[in-house]
Amino acid sequence: MQIGQIEHLNTLDILGNIFSGEIPSSLGDCDGLIVLKLKDNQFQGTIPQSFSSLRSIEKLDLSNNNLSGEIPKFLETFDFLEMLDLSYNNLKGMLPTEGVFKNKSATFITGNNKICGGIPEFRLPKCISKHSKRKGVVHKLKFTLPVFLGLLGVVLALVYVYVCWLMKKKTKEPTLSSIFDSSQNLSYGTLFKATNGFSSTNLIGVGSFGSVYKGLLQENGINVAVKVLNLMHHGALKSFKAECEALKRIRHRNLLKVLTICSGTDYQGNDFKALVYEFMVNGSLEEWLHPSPTPANANGPSKNLSLIQRIKISIDISFALDYLHNQCHNTIVHCDLKPSNVLLDAEMVGHVGDFGLTKIILESTSQMSTNISSTGLRGTISYTAPEYGMGSAVSVEGDVYSYGILLLEMFTGIRPTTEIFKENLNLHIFIEKALPKRVLEITDPILVQEVESYAGESRKSTLQDCLLMIYGIGIACSVEVLGERMSITDVATRLCSIRDRLYAAGLQG
Secondary structure: OHHHOOOOOOEOOOOOHHHHHHEHHHHOOOOOOEEOOOOOOOEEOOOHHHHHHHOOOOEEEOOOOOOEOOOOOOHHHHHOOEEEEEOOOOOEEEEEEHHHHHHHOOOOOOOOOEEEOHHHHHOOOOOOOHHHHHHHHHHHOOOOOHHHHHHHHHHHHHHHHHHHHHHHHHOOOOOOOHHOOOOOOOOHHHHHHOOOOHHHHHHHEEOOOEEEEEEEEEOOOEEEEEEEEEOOOHHHHHHHHHHHHOOOOOOOEEEEOOOEEEEEOOOOOOOOEEEEEEEOOOHHHHHHHHHOOOOHHHHHHOOOOOHHHHHHHHHHHHHHHHHHHOEEEEEEEEOOHHHHHHHEOOOOOOOOOOOOOOOEOOOOOOOEEEOOOOOOOOOOOOOOOEEEEEEEOOOOOHHHHHHHHHHHHHHHHHOOOOOOOOOOHHHHHHHHHHHOOOOOHHOOHHHHHHHHOOOOOHHHHHHHHHHHHHHHHHHHOOOOOHHHHHHHOHHHHHHHHHHHHHOOOOOOO
Protein backbone atom coordinates (compact mmCIF):
# COMPACT_ATOMS: atom_id res chain seq x y z
CA MET A 1 0.00 0.00 0.00
CA GLN A 2 1.32 3.46 -0.92
CA ILE A 3 1.23 6.22 1.70
CA GLY A 4 -1.31 8.13 -0.40
CA GLN A 5 -3.80 5.31 0.06
CA ILE A 6 -3.92 5.69 3.86
CA GLU A 7 -7.31 7.12 4.77
CA HIS A 8 -7.84 9.92 7.29
CA LEU A 9 -4.11 10.72 7.57
CA ASN A 10 -3.85 14.25 9.01
CA THR A 11 -0.37 14.26 10.57
CA LEU A 12 2.86 12.79 9.17
CA ASP A 13 6.09 13.41 11.06
CA ILE A 14 9.23 11.54 9.85
CA LEU A 15 11.86 14.10 10.81
CA GLY A 16 15.42 12.89 11.39
CA ASN A 17 15.05 9.48 9.71
CA ILE A 18 17.70 9.98 6.97
CA PHE A 19 15.28 9.09 4.15
CA SER A 20 16.76 9.75 0.71
CA GLY A 21 15.65 9.97 -2.90
CA GLU A 22 12.81 12.12 -4.17
CA ILE A 23 9.79 12.98 -2.02
CA PRO A 24 7.04 10.49 -2.97
CA SER A 25 4.52 12.17 -5.24
CA SER A 26 1.83 9.93 -3.69
CA LEU A 27 1.92 12.21 -0.61
CA GLY A 28 -0.18 14.58 -2.71
CA ASP A 29 -3.04 12.08 -2.50
CA CYS A 30 -3.23 12.63 1.29
CA ASP A 31 -5.43 15.70 0.79
CA GLY A 32 -6.51 15.61 4.45
CA LEU A 33 -2.98 16.27 5.75
CA ILE A 34 -2.79 19.09 8.29
CA VAL A 35 0.80 18.65 9.50
CA LEU A 36 3.62 17.31 7.31
CA LYS A 37 7.17 17.25 8.72
CA LEU A 38 10.00 15.84 6.55
CA LYS A 39 12.77 17.76 8.33
CA ASP A 40 16.34 16.45 8.76
CA ASN A 41 16.36 13.82 6.00
CA GLN A 42 18.22 13.54 2.68
CA PHE A 43 15.40 14.07 0.20
CA GLN A 44 16.50 15.31 -3.23
CA GLY A 45 14.85 16.70 -6.33
CA THR A 46 12.07 19.26 -6.48
CA ILE A 47 9.01 19.81 -4.31
CA PRO A 48 6.40 17.53 -5.97
CA GLN A 49 3.72 19.18 -8.09
CA SER A 50 1.27 16.75 -6.46
CA PHE A 51 1.58 18.79 -3.23
CA SER A 52 -0.81 21.27 -4.86
CA SER A 53 -3.62 18.97 -3.64
CA LEU A 54 -2.76 19.47 0.05
CA ARG A 55 -5.28 22.30 0.47
CA SER A 56 -5.82 21.64 4.22
CA ILE A 57 -2.14 21.77 5.20
CA GLU A 58 -1.31 24.08 8.14
CA LYS A 59 2.29 23.13 8.95
CA LEU A 60 4.76 22.11 6.23
CA ASP A 61 8.38 21.51 7.28
CA LEU A 62 10.83 20.43 4.52
CA SER A 63 13.93 21.94 6.12
CA ASN A 64 17.42 20.42 6.27
CA ASN A 65 17.20 18.31 3.09
CA ASN A 66 18.83 18.55 -0.37
CA LEU A 67 15.80 19.83 -2.29
CA SER A 68 16.45 21.85 -5.43
CA GLY A 69 14.50 23.74 -8.07
CA GLU A 70 12.11 26.64 -7.60
CA ILE A 71 9.57 27.19 -4.82
CA PRO A 72 6.15 26.22 -6.26
CA LYS A 73 3.74 29.12 -6.75
CA PHE A 74 0.80 26.99 -5.57
CA LEU A 75 2.02 27.23 -1.96
CA GLU A 76 0.91 30.87 -1.81
CA THR A 77 -2.70 29.82 -2.54
CA PHE A 78 -3.00 27.58 0.54
CA ASP A 79 -5.56 29.33 2.77
CA PHE A 80 -4.76 27.37 5.95
CA LEU A 81 -0.94 27.24 5.72
CA GLU A 82 0.33 28.86 8.93
CA MET A 83 3.96 27.69 9.03
CA LEU A 84 6.27 26.91 6.10
CA ASP A 85 9.90 25.89 6.72
CA LEU A 86 12.06 25.44 3.58
CA SER A 87 15.35 26.40 5.23
CA TYR A 88 18.69 24.75 4.48
CA ASN A 89 17.99 23.28 1.04
CA ASN A 90 19.26 24.22 -2.42
CA LEU A 91 16.15 26.02 -3.65
CA LYS A 92 16.48 28.87 -6.13
CA GLY A 93 14.50 31.40 -8.09
CA MET A 94 11.79 33.88 -7.13
CA LEU A 95 10.20 33.75 -3.66
CA PRO A 96 6.38 34.16 -3.93
CA THR A 97 4.78 37.13 -2.16
CA GLU A 98 1.22 36.02 -1.38
CA GLY A 99 -0.37 33.75 1.23
CA VAL A 100 2.02 32.51 3.91
CA PHE A 101 4.89 34.27 2.11
CA LYS A 102 3.46 37.63 3.27
CA ASN A 103 4.35 36.71 6.87
CA LYS A 104 8.09 36.64 7.52
CA SER A 105 7.60 35.12 10.98
CA ALA A 106 5.72 32.17 9.46
CA THR A 107 8.03 31.48 6.49
CA PHE A 108 11.61 30.21 6.94
CA ILE A 109 14.02 30.19 3.97
CA THR A 110 17.46 30.54 5.60
CA GLY A 111 20.20 28.53 3.92
CA ASN A 112 18.86 28.83 0.34
CA ASN A 113 21.36 31.26 -1.15
CA LYS A 114 19.93 31.39 -4.67
CA ILE A 115 16.45 32.70 -3.75
CA CYS A 116 15.51 36.23 -4.81
CA GLY A 117 12.52 38.57 -4.66
CA GLY A 118 9.84 38.16 -1.96
CA ILE A 119 8.46 40.85 0.36
CA PRO A 120 10.95 43.52 1.57
CA GLU A 121 11.16 42.03 5.09
CA PHE A 122 13.17 39.06 3.76
CA ARG A 123 15.82 41.46 2.41
CA LEU A 124 16.56 39.23 -0.58
CA PRO A 125 18.23 40.45 -3.79
CA LYS A 126 16.00 41.49 -6.65
CA CYS A 127 15.40 38.91 -9.37
CA ILE A 128 17.17 39.95 -12.57
CA SER A 129 16.30 38.24 -15.85
CA LYS A 130 18.74 37.65 -18.71
CA HIS A 131 16.64 39.98 -20.85
CA SER A 132 17.00 42.87 -18.40
CA LYS A 133 20.79 42.35 -18.21
CA ARG A 134 21.15 42.41 -22.02
CA LYS A 135 18.99 45.53 -22.22
CA GLY A 136 21.17 47.30 -19.66
CA VAL A 137 24.37 46.53 -21.58
CA VAL A 138 22.92 47.82 -24.85
CA HIS A 139 21.77 50.99 -23.11
CA LYS A 140 25.28 51.67 -21.76
CA LEU A 141 26.90 51.17 -25.17
CA LYS A 142 24.84 54.04 -26.60
CA PHE A 143 26.88 56.59 -24.68
CA THR A 144 30.12 57.80 -26.20
CA LEU A 145 33.22 58.37 -24.10
CA PRO A 146 33.36 62.19 -24.52
CA VAL A 147 29.74 62.63 -23.45
CA PHE A 148 30.22 60.27 -20.52
CA LEU A 149 33.28 62.20 -19.25
CA GLY A 150 31.50 65.50 -19.64
CA LEU A 151 28.40 64.44 -17.71
CA LEU A 152 30.07 62.26 -15.08
CA GLY A 153 30.17 64.96 -12.43
CA VAL A 154 26.53 65.92 -12.95
CA VAL A 155 25.39 62.29 -12.89
CA LEU A 156 27.24 61.53 -9.67
CA ALA A 157 25.72 64.58 -8.01
CA LEU A 158 22.22 63.57 -9.07
CA VAL A 159 22.77 60.00 -7.91
CA TYR A 160 23.89 61.25 -4.52
CA VAL A 161 20.79 63.43 -4.16
CA TYR A 162 18.51 60.59 -5.29
CA VAL A 163 20.06 58.07 -2.87
CA CYS A 164 19.65 60.49 0.03
CA TRP A 165 16.01 61.04 -0.91
CA LEU A 166 15.40 57.30 -1.25
CA MET A 167 16.93 56.53 2.15
CA LYS A 168 14.83 59.25 3.76
CA LYS A 169 11.68 57.82 2.15
CA LYS A 170 12.47 54.34 3.41
CA THR A 171 12.80 55.56 7.00
CA LYS A 172 9.27 56.95 6.73
CA GLU A 173 7.82 53.60 5.71
CA PRO A 174 9.53 51.08 8.03
CA THR A 175 8.61 47.56 8.95
CA LEU A 176 8.92 46.15 12.43
CA SER A 177 11.62 43.70 11.38
CA SER A 178 13.75 46.42 9.78
CA ILE A 179 13.57 48.83 12.72
CA PHE A 180 14.42 46.62 15.63
CA ASP A 181 17.45 44.51 16.33
CA SER A 182 17.58 41.98 19.17
CA SER A 183 20.56 43.78 20.66
CA GLN A 184 18.97 47.24 20.51
CA ASN A 185 18.19 48.89 23.85
CA LEU A 186 15.84 51.89 23.66
CA SER A 187 16.44 54.75 26.05
CA TYR A 188 14.13 55.81 28.88
CA GLY A 189 13.62 59.17 27.15
CA THR A 190 12.42 57.53 23.94
CA LEU A 191 9.82 55.47 25.82
CA PHE A 192 8.84 58.47 27.96
CA LYS A 193 7.96 60.44 24.81
CA ALA A 194 6.30 57.44 23.14
CA THR A 195 3.85 56.98 26.04
CA ASN A 196 3.20 60.70 26.74
CA GLY A 197 5.19 60.43 29.95
CA PHE A 198 3.64 57.05 30.87
CA SER A 199 0.30 58.80 31.01
CA SER A 200 -2.72 57.09 32.56
CA THR A 201 -4.55 57.67 29.27
CA ASN A 202 -2.01 55.36 27.62
CA LEU A 203 -2.35 52.67 30.31
CA ILE A 204 -3.78 49.46 28.82
CA GLY A 205 -3.13 46.94 31.59
CA VAL A 206 -1.69 46.29 35.04
CA GLY A 207 -0.06 42.97 35.93
CA SER A 208 1.67 41.33 38.86
CA PHE A 209 5.02 43.00 38.27
CA GLY A 210 4.26 46.19 36.39
CA SER A 211 2.08 48.20 34.02
CA VAL A 212 1.62 48.12 30.25
CA TYR A 213 1.29 51.31 28.19
CA LYS A 214 0.45 51.93 24.55
CA GLY A 215 3.20 53.89 22.87
CA LEU A 216 3.99 55.51 19.54
CA LEU A 217 7.66 55.66 18.55
CA GLN A 218 7.76 59.12 17.03
CA GLU A 219 10.76 58.58 14.74
CA ASN A 220 9.20 55.54 13.08
CA GLY A 221 5.46 55.94 13.59
CA ILE A 222 5.17 52.42 15.01
CA ASN A 223 2.64 51.51 17.73
CA VAL A 224 4.10 49.41 20.54
CA ALA A 225 3.14 48.06 23.95
CA VAL A 226 5.58 49.00 26.71
CA LYS A 227 5.66 46.81 29.83
CA VAL A 228 7.27 48.83 32.65
CA LEU A 229 8.50 46.77 35.59
CA ASN A 230 7.66 47.89 39.12
CA LEU A 231 11.08 47.18 40.63
CA MET A 232 9.76 47.89 44.14
CA HIS A 233 7.60 44.77 43.84
CA HIS A 234 9.29 41.67 45.22
CA GLY A 235 10.20 39.33 42.36
CA ALA A 236 9.83 41.93 39.59
CA LEU A 237 13.52 41.87 38.64
CA LYS A 238 13.52 38.07 38.62
CA SER A 239 10.43 38.17 36.40
CA PHE A 240 12.17 40.59 34.00
CA LYS A 241 15.22 38.32 33.72
CA ALA A 242 13.04 35.22 33.22
CA GLU A 243 11.06 36.90 30.46
CA CYS A 244 14.19 38.13 28.67
CA GLU A 245 15.78 34.67 28.94
CA ALA A 246 12.71 32.98 27.48
CA LEU A 247 11.96 35.49 24.73
CA LYS A 248 15.49 35.50 23.32
CA ARG A 249 15.14 31.77 22.64
CA ILE A 250 11.73 31.62 20.96
CA ARG A 251 9.95 32.82 17.82
CA HIS A 252 6.51 31.67 16.74
CA ARG A 253 3.52 33.33 15.07
CA ASN A 254 1.33 32.58 18.13
CA LEU A 255 3.74 34.03 20.70
CA LEU A 256 3.77 37.74 21.50
CA LYS A 257 6.80 39.26 19.78
CA VAL A 258 9.22 41.27 21.90
CA LEU A 259 10.82 44.03 19.83
CA THR A 260 13.47 45.31 22.24
CA ILE A 261 14.18 46.14 25.90
CA CYS A 262 15.07 49.15 27.96
CA SER A 263 17.43 48.73 30.90
CA GLY A 264 18.76 51.94 32.40
CA THR A 265 17.71 54.81 34.66
CA ASP A 266 14.84 57.30 34.64
CA TYR A 267 15.11 61.09 34.92
CA GLN A 268 15.46 60.81 38.73
CA GLY A 269 18.33 58.34 38.47
CA ASN A 270 16.24 55.33 39.56
CA ASP A 271 16.65 51.94 37.92
CA PHE A 272 14.27 51.48 35.01
CA LYS A 273 13.51 48.30 33.10
CA ALA A 274 10.91 47.74 30.39
CA LEU A 275 10.03 45.33 27.60
CA VAL A 276 8.73 46.65 24.27
CA TYR A 277 6.26 44.43 22.43
CA GLU A 278 4.46 44.44 19.12
CA PHE A 279 1.12 46.17 19.79
CA MET A 280 -1.98 43.97 19.58
CA VAL A 281 -4.86 46.16 18.36
CA ASN A 282 -7.65 43.87 19.62
CA GLY A 283 -6.40 43.66 23.18
CA SER A 284 -6.60 40.56 25.35
CA LEU A 285 -8.85 37.52 25.20
CA GLU A 286 -10.06 38.54 28.68
CA GLU A 287 -11.63 41.70 27.23
CA TRP A 288 -13.55 39.66 24.63
CA LEU A 289 -14.75 36.89 26.97
CA HIS A 290 -15.79 39.28 29.74
CA PRO A 291 -16.30 42.73 28.12
CA SER A 292 -17.01 45.72 30.31
CA PRO A 293 -20.55 47.13 30.09
CA THR A 294 -20.73 49.37 27.03
CA PRO A 295 -22.27 52.86 27.44
CA ALA A 296 -25.44 53.41 25.44
CA ASN A 297 -23.84 56.13 23.31
CA ALA A 298 -20.58 54.27 22.69
CA ASN A 299 -19.47 53.87 19.11
CA GLY A 300 -18.22 50.64 17.52
CA PRO A 301 -19.37 47.03 17.59
CA SER A 302 -19.69 45.10 20.83
CA LYS A 303 -17.00 42.56 21.69
CA ASN A 304 -18.55 39.19 20.88
CA LEU A 305 -16.61 36.11 19.77
CA SER A 306 -18.33 33.60 17.49
CA LEU A 307 -17.96 29.84 17.89
CA ILE A 308 -15.49 29.52 15.02
CA GLN A 309 -13.45 32.48 16.31
CA ARG A 310 -13.13 30.85 19.73
CA ILE A 311 -12.05 27.57 18.16
CA LYS A 312 -9.43 29.33 16.02
CA ILE A 313 -8.04 31.20 19.04
CA SER A 314 -7.96 28.00 21.11
CA ILE A 315 -6.01 26.36 18.27
CA ASP A 316 -3.58 29.31 18.20
CA ILE A 317 -2.93 28.89 21.93
CA SER A 318 -2.42 25.13 21.58
CA PHE A 319 0.08 25.70 18.74
CA ALA A 320 2.01 28.14 20.95
CA LEU A 321 2.17 25.67 23.85
CA ASP A 322 3.11 22.79 21.54
CA TYR A 323 6.00 24.91 20.28
CA LEU A 324 7.17 25.80 23.81
CA HIS A 325 6.83 22.23 25.10
CA ASN A 326 8.02 20.16 22.15
CA GLN A 327 9.81 22.22 19.51
CA CYS A 328 12.26 24.41 21.43
CA HIS A 329 15.82 23.27 22.17
CA ASN A 330 14.95 23.16 25.86
CA THR A 331 11.38 22.67 27.07
CA ILE A 332 9.75 25.95 28.14
CA VAL A 333 6.86 26.02 30.64
CA HIS A 334 4.77 29.21 30.62
CA CYS A 335 3.35 28.81 34.17
CA ASP A 336 0.69 31.55 33.94
CA LEU A 337 -1.70 30.81 31.09
CA LYS A 338 -5.00 32.73 31.39
CA PRO A 339 -7.21 34.96 29.20
CA SER A 340 -5.43 38.21 30.06
CA ASN A 341 -2.14 36.70 28.82
CA VAL A 342 -3.56 35.89 25.37
CA LEU A 343 -3.44 38.89 22.99
CA LEU A 344 -5.33 39.27 19.69
CA ASP A 345 -3.98 41.01 16.60
CA ALA A 346 -5.92 42.76 13.84
CA GLU A 347 -6.86 39.41 12.26
CA MET A 348 -8.00 37.99 15.64
CA VAL A 349 -5.04 35.61 15.73
CA GLY A 350 -4.10 34.60 19.28
CA HIS A 351 -0.65 35.36 20.71
CA VAL A 352 0.46 34.00 24.10
CA GLY A 353 2.33 36.61 26.13
CA ASP A 354 3.63 37.51 29.62
CA PHE A 355 6.55 35.16 30.18
CA GLY A 356 7.45 36.59 33.59
CA LEU A 357 6.96 33.25 35.36
CA THR A 358 8.39 31.10 32.57
CA LYS A 359 10.65 28.19 33.51
CA ILE A 360 13.12 26.51 31.17
CA ILE A 361 13.70 22.79 31.69
CA LEU A 362 17.28 21.89 30.77
CA GLU A 363 17.25 18.81 28.55
CA SER A 364 20.64 17.52 29.69
CA THR A 365 19.75 17.40 33.36
CA SER A 366 15.92 17.32 33.31
CA GLN A 367 16.10 20.01 35.99
CA MET A 368 14.60 23.47 36.13
CA SER A 369 16.88 26.36 35.20
CA THR A 370 15.65 28.09 38.36
CA ASN A 371 14.87 26.34 41.63
CA ILE A 372 11.33 27.02 42.83
CA SER A 373 9.40 26.31 45.97
CA SER A 374 5.63 25.96 46.08
CA THR A 375 5.43 29.34 47.79
CA GLY A 376 7.60 30.93 45.08
CA LEU A 377 5.29 29.96 42.25
CA ARG A 378 2.99 32.88 41.50
CA GLY A 379 0.59 31.45 38.94
CA THR A 380 -3.01 32.62 38.98
CA ILE A 381 -5.37 30.81 41.34
CA SER A 382 -7.96 28.54 39.67
CA TYR A 383 -5.78 28.29 36.54
CA THR A 384 -2.78 26.79 38.35
CA ALA A 385 -2.39 23.00 38.40
CA PRO A 386 -3.33 21.48 41.80
CA GLU A 387 -0.02 19.63 42.16
CA TYR A 388 1.85 22.96 42.34
CA GLY A 389 0.10 23.68 45.62
CA MET A 390 1.62 20.48 47.02
CA GLY A 391 5.17 21.40 46.06
CA SER A 392 5.45 19.44 42.80
CA ALA A 393 7.98 20.52 40.19
CA VAL A 394 6.91 22.72 37.29
CA SER A 395 5.97 20.64 34.23
CA VAL A 396 4.37 20.88 30.80
CA GLU A 397 1.37 19.06 32.28
CA GLY A 398 0.86 22.09 34.53
CA ASP A 399 0.48 24.27 31.43
CA VAL A 400 -1.95 21.72 29.96
CA TYR A 401 -4.10 21.98 33.10
CA SER A 402 -4.22 25.78 32.77
CA TYR A 403 -5.08 25.41 29.09
CA GLY A 404 -7.96 23.05 29.94
CA ILE A 405 -9.47 25.56 32.38
CA LEU A 406 -8.98 28.36 29.85
CA LEU A 407 -10.69 26.29 27.13
CA LEU A 408 -13.71 25.60 29.36
CA GLU A 409 -13.94 29.30 30.21
CA MET A 410 -13.78 30.30 26.53
CA PHE A 411 -16.92 28.34 25.63
CA THR A 412 -18.97 28.69 28.82
CA GLY A 413 -18.15 32.34 29.47
CA ILE A 414 -17.78 31.42 33.16
CA ARG A 415 -14.70 32.56 35.07
CA PRO A 416 -13.08 29.78 37.14
CA THR A 417 -12.73 32.34 39.95
CA THR A 418 -16.44 33.03 40.27
CA GLU A 419 -17.97 32.80 43.76
CA ILE A 420 -20.13 29.76 42.94
CA PHE A 421 -16.99 27.62 42.99
CA LYS A 422 -16.33 26.88 46.64
CA GLU A 423 -15.01 23.96 48.65
CA ASN A 424 -15.11 20.88 46.37
CA LEU A 425 -16.72 22.53 43.33
CA ASN A 426 -14.69 24.02 40.48
CA LEU A 427 -15.22 24.76 36.77
CA HIS A 428 -13.99 21.30 35.74
CA ILE A 429 -16.41 19.45 38.03
CA PHE A 430 -19.29 21.83 37.23
CA ILE A 431 -19.04 21.12 33.49
CA GLU A 432 -18.35 17.40 33.89
CA LYS A 433 -21.59 16.99 35.88
CA ALA A 434 -23.62 18.92 33.31
CA LEU A 435 -22.57 16.83 30.29
CA PRO A 436 -23.94 15.62 28.01
CA LYS A 437 -27.58 16.55 28.59
CA ARG A 438 -27.13 20.17 29.66
CA VAL A 439 -24.53 21.16 27.07
CA LEU A 440 -26.40 24.28 25.88
CA GLU A 441 -27.36 25.22 29.43
CA ILE A 442 -23.70 25.67 30.45
CA THR A 443 -22.62 27.27 27.15
CA ASP A 444 -22.09 31.03 26.78
CA PRO A 445 -25.52 32.53 25.87
CA ILE A 446 -23.91 34.29 22.90
CA LEU A 447 -22.96 30.92 21.42
CA VAL A 448 -26.36 29.43 22.24
CA GLN A 449 -28.01 32.21 20.22
CA GLU A 450 -25.62 31.45 17.38
CA VAL A 451 -26.50 27.74 17.45
CA GLU A 452 -30.23 28.52 17.50
CA SER A 453 -29.86 30.92 14.56
CA TYR A 454 -28.85 28.16 12.17
CA ALA A 455 -31.62 26.52 10.21
CA GLY A 456 -31.91 22.75 10.10
CA GLU A 457 -31.78 20.24 12.94
CA SER A 458 -28.83 18.46 11.35
CA ARG A 459 -26.64 21.56 11.50
CA LYS A 460 -27.72 22.36 15.07
CA SER A 461 -26.92 18.79 16.07
CA THR A 462 -23.45 19.12 14.52
CA LEU A 463 -22.79 22.32 16.47
CA GLN A 464 -23.86 20.70 19.74
CA ASP A 465 -21.67 17.66 19.03
CA CYS A 466 -18.70 19.98 18.45
CA LEU A 467 -19.36 21.77 21.74
CA LEU A 468 -19.46 18.39 23.52
CA MET A 469 -16.09 17.43 21.99
CA ILE A 470 -14.56 20.77 22.99
CA TYR A 471 -15.75 20.38 26.58
CA GLY A 472 -14.38 16.83 26.53
CA ILE A 473 -10.95 18.16 25.56
CA GLY A 474 -11.08 20.80 28.32
CA ILE A 475 -12.02 18.17 30.91
CA ALA A 476 -9.29 15.77 29.68
CA CYS A 477 -6.70 18.55 30.04
CA SER A 478 -7.79 19.66 33.53
CA VAL A 479 -8.06 16.32 35.34
CA GLU A 480 -6.44 16.33 38.76
CA VAL A 481 -4.03 13.45 38.09
CA LEU A 482 -1.04 14.85 36.21
CA GLY A 483 -0.29 11.68 34.22
CA GLU A 484 -3.83 11.39 32.86
CA ARG A 485 -3.94 14.75 31.07
CA MET A 486 -4.14 14.93 27.29
CA SER A 487 -0.95 16.01 25.50
CA ILE A 488 -1.03 19.46 23.93
CA THR A 489 -0.14 17.96 20.53
CA ASP A 490 -3.29 15.79 20.64
CA VAL A 491 -5.29 18.83 21.76
CA ALA A 492 -4.19 20.81 18.68
CA THR A 493 -4.97 17.91 16.34
CA ARG A 494 -8.47 17.35 17.77
CA LEU A 495 -9.38 21.03 17.74
CA CYS A 496 -8.30 21.31 14.10
CA SER A 497 -10.53 18.34 13.31
CA ILE A 498 -13.48 20.05 15.03
CA ARG A 499 -12.81 23.26 13.12
CA ASP A 500 -12.75 21.36 9.81
CA ARG A 501 -16.03 19.64 10.69
CA LEU A 502 -17.65 23.03 11.26
CA TYR A 503 -16.28 24.29 7.94
CA ALA A 504 -17.81 21.25 6.24
CA ALA A 505 -21.15 22.08 7.90
CA GLY A 506 -21.07 25.55 6.34
CA LEU A 507 -19.95 27.51 9.42
CA GLN A 508 -17.18 29.88 8.34
CA GLY A 509 -17.19 32.42 11.15
